[in-house]
Amino acid sequence: MDKFTCLLGYTPERIAVFRALKVGDLLCAVPAFRALRRAFPNAHISLISLPWAEEFVGRYAAYFDEFIPFPGYPGLPEQALDASRTIAFLQEMQGRNFDVVLQMQGNGTIVNAMVLLLGAKATAGYYPTQHAEQFCPDERLFMPYPPDEHEVKRHVRLMEFLGIPTQDFSLEFPLTKADARRAEALSAWSEIIQQPFVCIHPGGISARRWPASHFAKAADALAAQGYTVVLTGTQPEEQTVEEVRQQMHYPALSVAGATDLGSLGWVLRKSSLLLSNDTGVAHLAVALQVPSVVIYTTSRPEEWGPLNPQRHRTIREAEATDPERVIEEAMKLLAYQGFEV
Incomplete structure (x- = not known):
């Protein structure tokens, strides 16, 4: 009892x-x-x-x-x-x-x-x-x-x-038809779904973030393998997202400031991979079972990271001083899903 x-x-x-x-x-x-x-x-x-x-x-x-x-x-x-x-x-x-x-x-x-x-x-x-x-x-x-x-x-x-029986540690994020409608109403939606895409989320609430230049290089590496790059973020993060896009050599689509939590979840659920800082969207990827590579700049992955190391990769800031390690882990995850990279 x-x-x-x-x-x-x-x-x-x-x-x-x-x-x-x-x-x-x-x-x-x-x-x-x-x-x-x-x-x-x-x-x-x-x-x-x-x-x-x-x-x-x-x-x-x-x-x-x-x-x-x-x-x-x-x-x-x-x-x-x-x-x-x-x-x-x-x-x-x-x-x-x-x-x-x-x-x-x-x-x-x-x-x-x-x-x-x-x-x-x-x-x-x-x-x-x-x-x-x-x-x-x-x-x-x-x-x-x-x-x-x-x-x-x-x-x-x-x-x-407290004597309350527990089941497991799995996260969940219920998606609705309304989420789908809002996502599919995005101006970029028709372009997003033309081919496999990855989500890049360069913002976050942490005072320190992985550099925009590094996100741009990682995004270019994924785009070079044929993936559409979709940049996500909240309205206050639009400037950060634009910095990444301007430093990329390949084109990218941005939905920054255009999604709420549910429509972002729908977009993310359809993606092949998330690359982000340690912020809320990283936990959303875990809940939606979307493979992810997450860079930790201030928090500890032992405390906040995904519990499934097969589907998700956590990289400390000190291990990501250049984008190569992040790109390598992203490619491994995409290859594991059966996509040609």
């Missing part, structure tokens, strides 16, 4: 998960979300997250019943603080009378005190052991944060700690 049912004396009916982070962070937690829903199929499960995640909740309706926007909190950098909205948010959450709140934000610094203010009957999550603030609200429901664990496995371990 799970710990919540044991402590409460009944099966939880109202559960809230707090994870107010970016798309890659939420994708890495999907195996844990899946286990939570299977353990409590009749519960009303809410996700408290950043405004963008309303789309995520709609896509994962099998796991979540409601999206609750998080207005920010002092010390948490992901969302600008509006004190009046935060106070109103806390008051509203207390009125929800949650049976359970799960803190899946991180190691628990700052946030553990905040989630207690949500007023749930039981609150669970991680607590920090390698930080000056070692606040553990309840040793029965809070496990030591494992800093060296892979992000996907970390959240699955939390479920297991």
Whole structure:
């Protein structure tokens, strides 16, 4: 029996998960979300997250019943603080009378005190052991944060700690007919699908990215083998994408700034390969089972990289000072799929 049912004396009916982070962070937690829903199929499960995640909740309706926007909190950098909205948010959450709140934000610094203010009957999550603030609200429901664990496995371990059966570590990203319609409405779509194509994503949220000149050389090498190069990115990344295109010798198609998460997923699912920095789209490729080569400039692949080394290649920045290693790994993956390279 799970710990919540044991402590409460009944099966939880109202559960809230707090994870107010970016798309890659939420994708890495999907195996844990899946286990939570299977353990409590009749519960009303809410996700408290950043405004963008309303789309995520709609896509994962099998796991979540409601999206609750998080207005920010002092010390948490992901969302600008509006004190009046935060106070109103806390008051509203207390009125929800949650049976359970799960803190899946991180190691628990700052946030553990905040989630207690949500007023749930039981609150669970991680607590920090390698930080000056070692606040553990309840040793029965809070496990030591494992800093060296892979992000996907970390959240699955939390479920297991709470007595919730888990299945596997596989990511998933449901695609819809609406995603297909938006992707196929792209002005470049008819050109994209004429022959096998690869996606190049040179942007990312990291302060340091693999150089545009390196992406251009890698893209040219793939184009020379007959692949159409499709450059992807968000609207703020359009300048970075254009820098890559201008340095290429072969033509490339750009959908930067023209896709949302779902239509990008549809484009990516149809591609032969993704080449990108370590950012959200790399996790999307894992979820869609699209082969990828990912360059890690600031994060650790042991913590954030794909768990399938046959389908995905992770390369540290120090190993990619020139594009040759990246090109080599991309060619190996494409050859493995049976394409002539």
